[in-house]
Amino acid sequence: MSEKEAILGIDISKDKFSAALLKGEKKSQVKEFSNNLEGFEQLKQWLEQNQLEKVHACLEATSTYGHSVATYLHSLGHVVSIVNPARIKGFAQSRLSRTKNAQADATTIARFCAALKPQAWTPPSPEMAQLQSYSRRLRALEQMATQEKNRLKTTVDESLIEDIEAHLVFLETQIDNVKKRQKELLNEYSSLKSQADLLTSIVGIGEPTAMTILAEIGDINQFSSARQLAAFAGLTPQEHQSGTSVKGKTRLCKIGNPHLRKALYFPALSSIRHCSPMKDLRERFLEAGKNILNTVTGCEF
Incomplete structure (x- = not known):
């Protein structure tokens, strides 16, 4: 990360959030703010004090607590990414992180953002x-x-x-x-x-x-392919195999939007019964050795 790049990692909760600021290779600065408009304005002043006109802010997709600060930062022209918490957890585990508190989590999110450059988020209309x-x-x-x-x-x-x-x-x-x-x-x-x-x-x-x-x-x-959309819904297959000894069943990867996944299940069942192309698709899945549940979820996208 160059000196000019600035990353803001945000660990959000209901009433407050911790923000970790990374500038180049310098040690992160961490500060706590209230999760309300007053806190957002204080965050803006903090960034201005650090002479930063634009940062890449990153936070986890946890409930609706982070939506307001994400929208506020986006309105100021900052790049904002909202990522699946499982990605942050995996990144922390890969770094053998042991400390678990708001300040440490905000720093981990910032380092994740600096390393992986997650996709920018756009607020819904x-x-x-x-x-x-x-x-x-x-x-x-x-x-x-x-x-x-x-x-x-x-x-x-x-x-x-x-x-x-x-x-x-x-x-x-x-x-x-x-x-x-x-x-x-x-x-x-x-x-x-x-x-x-x-x-x-x-x-x-x-x-x-x-x-x-x-x-x-x-x-x-925002989705470049059907597979990317399927991954967003948590409808992509997850294999569990290693060498010759571990041969687990391929299961549904449920890391995704549960509301969307649930909404698609019964329509998939209906389409299998009443739509010839979907019936044929399911038959191909069965011939390929997929179990019955996976054939249904495979027809959802």
Whole structure:
């Protein structure tokens, strides 16, 4: 890394984050900030004090805690990368890192960024971010409704039954409201509507699945190939073989977006039953010795 290059590693948490600054081969500087606008502005001042107009910032894709600081840094013209935590963990293990705290993690993230130069991240458009919020909220509400329905089957206390039924009515109302907002959003933005229409033209994909796919993928142009998109969803094969003694089964690599992976599973089953090309693809997988589950996941992309 040259003197002119500057790397910012960020270890994020709910209320605060640690930032490690690497400039050339110098020892990293580490500072802690609040995870709010005041903290972001202090981070900006810190970078200015170090006479840095542009840095390559890197942070892990952990929940939504890092989205605000990532968007803020991107708006200032900095390069931002959001990477899978498994990559950072593997990098730390390769360096035999033993210390585990926020400051050390931020430094590890910075060194990972300096060594591997991860792909730059682009914030989703406001409408895409809103669609993702609706999609994930809908899934959470549906999961809660399923849990309550299961409780209803095993509950014998009449007062509790009434309580569960009332909660179910509330959840169903909320589900309908979110679905309505999703449709309004699609109708408001023609680009989203046209993409959703293309997706629903595929056998096995209905409107709810199409909206989840759109929300989780974002800008599809960020993927240069179908295989890269499959890896993003965690749908690529993972072999476990070594020499002549280790011959494990090839399994699905689940290092990827779980929301997208789950949304594609049942459409894949449907396409295998009703779409001739997908039936043929599955047969080729079976002939190649793939197990039944892998043939389904292989048909998801």
